Amino acid sequence: MRQESTFGARLRGLMKEHGWSYEQLGARLGMNPQTLNRYVLGQREPKAGAAVAMALALKVDPMWLQGFDVPRRPLPREAMAAGRERLVPILGEIRAGLPALAVEQIEGYAAADAAEAEDCFYLRVRGDSMVNAGIRSGDLVLLRRQETAENGQIVACLVDGEEATLKRFRAQKGMVILQPENPNYEPKIVPMEDFQTGAARIVGVAVRLVREL
Numbered sequence: 001m002r003q004e005s006t007f008g009a010r011l012r013g014l015m016k017e018h019g020w021s022y023e024q025l026g027a028r029l030g031m032n033p034q035t036l037n038r039y040v041l042g043q044r045e046p047k048a049g050a051a052v053a054m055a056l057a058l059k060v061d062p063m064w065l066q067g068f069d070v071p072r073r074p075l076p077r078e079a080m081a082a083g084r085e086r087l088v089p090i091l092g093e094i095r096a097g098l099p100a101l102a103v104e105q106i107e108g109y110a111a112a113d114a115a116e117a118e119d120c121f122y123l124r125v126r127g128d129s130m131v132n133a134g135i136r137s138g139d140l141v142l143l144r145r146q147e148t149a150e151n152g153q154i155v156a157c158l159v160d161g162e163e164a165t166l167k168r169f170r171a172q173k174g175m176v177i178l179q180p181e182n183p184n185y186e187p188k189i190v191p192m193e194d195f196q197t198g199a200a201r202i203v204g205v206a207v208r209l210v211r212e213l
Contacts, residue, residue: 005067007051008042014058015040029057048089049118052109062087062109088112090140094123094156094166110210112142119145121204123156123166130154130166132181139211141166143204154206159190160199166206176200 015025022033029036031054038044046054055062064072090107110122122140133154135141141156149155149169157178158164167178167188176195178188194200 002069003067004069006042007045007066008040010065010067011036011054012040014060029054047118048121049087052087052089053118056087062089088118088120088122088142090122090124092123093126094141094164110140112208116144120207121145122210123204125166129180129182129185130168133168135166135181135209136211139209141206142208142210144207145204147202149202149205155202156204156206157190158201158203159188159194164203169202 014020015022020028022036025031025036026033035044039046051066052062055065058065060072061070063070087109088111089109092107107124112120112122120142122142125135125139125141126137128137135154141154143156151170153169154166155169155178156164156166157169159178165178165188167180170177170179171192174192176190176192178190180187190200195202
């Protein structure tokens, strides 16, 4: 799957096809026409949750609206029934084990029972370093976007600008310990200064686990 267009271009095409003005489209979506204009011009990008809501209202596939080479047809009826606010994107993979690059590319969408779904995303886990926390390879972990965490929370963390890992967060004495939940793995120690300079950062806190049987 590759991106062959942009969100703005696809939205512009729908407007031209249906003869919608920004005011008419805004009324249909319950959005500010000026915001829609910025989307079309590529000056702004909607959050993933907002993009899903717009696609459902326009009866097109959310990934198509975001420019990917997928059929334009809308999501299946059961996915539509999940509700606009409950569909969140699945973004690439994250390794629970040795850190690995997590490419933030949308693989699809899944329903999420979350109060602020527009600020949430799923990552698919590969690896076994979090098995004692009940997280297995292949699981989907729902995360809430935030850059801070409390001790004991499970976080998705980017290290050295590229490496991504899912670990339990602990901060103490000027350092952060990214603790695995498997005795076969060693914890990763990251200086607190790295989080201040941007060399490391938290991208989300785990709130729910989804497992396919």
